[in-house]
Amino acid sequence: MVYRRTLRREVACTGIGLHSGRPVRLRLIPAPAEHGVRFARTDVGVEIPATLAHIGGQDHATTLSSAGVSIGTVEHLLAALSGLGVDDVRVEVDGPEVPVLDGSAAPFVILLHEAGLRPLAVPRLYIKVRKEIEVVHGSKSARLRPADHFEVGYAIGFDHPLLRHQALSLRVTPRSFTEAIAPARTFGFLREVEMLRKSGLALGGSLENAVVIGETGVLNNKLRFEDEFVRHKILDAVGDLALLGHPLLGRLDATRAGHALHAAVAQKLLATPDAFELVPAGAHEVAAAAVATAPALRAAGA
């Protein structure tokens, strides 16, 4: 049996919001079993559950909303929580965005390592994909299909000499997430950044929290991985699929997808009753929970 997990103790950090450019205080607080991941906007007193039903926007980042109040750029924190296997946590934020930090999930992984993880007395249930589900928008697609583990295969291609094609496929475990996915940063094209700024977005964006791709190369000094871009897309997908509310046993194959398509395929899965079932951990997950977590957390804190 694998049990639901929360944090051992409360942790906090401060950073700026990517779009507003304003400082935000983030607190991660242990929560009881079945609480799920819930965001609390302490500045306005509204709580927003991290579920597909609360998606409020997906333009460049995933926004959740409830009662007319929203919390933006949730996906990197959700990816870290899901990647390390945290089921129940209260996330307090005193502004409209989760801090962007370095544009990756690595600082959240370190924060979770600082908090430590604690099992709760309720078994964790997984969403096991039983039938293939696909969403296609022109040349973009996202497909979920049955698999014994949570796996992601991702391919991207842009009309830019640096980014014609990148593809990566991996099994997502706490260890692979920490080492291969969490450090990959958000990226954007210089021409796009200029447009976003003109419309009052990305005001907090800088080379400190995003990889910026110019006409002839990357403006930052160096990349963290040669294929950092596709790794970040996997990071985003892990964060968006966390909105299913249960860890996934299945494989996502995505081509040139993004937040909207990640959510659409997840929504289609939940809307197709014979395409999935809720199951307790199998032998694979029991072994993964026992073996993978400890070294992953050590690596994150190193």
Ligand SMILES: [Zn+2]
């Ligand atoms: Zn992202």
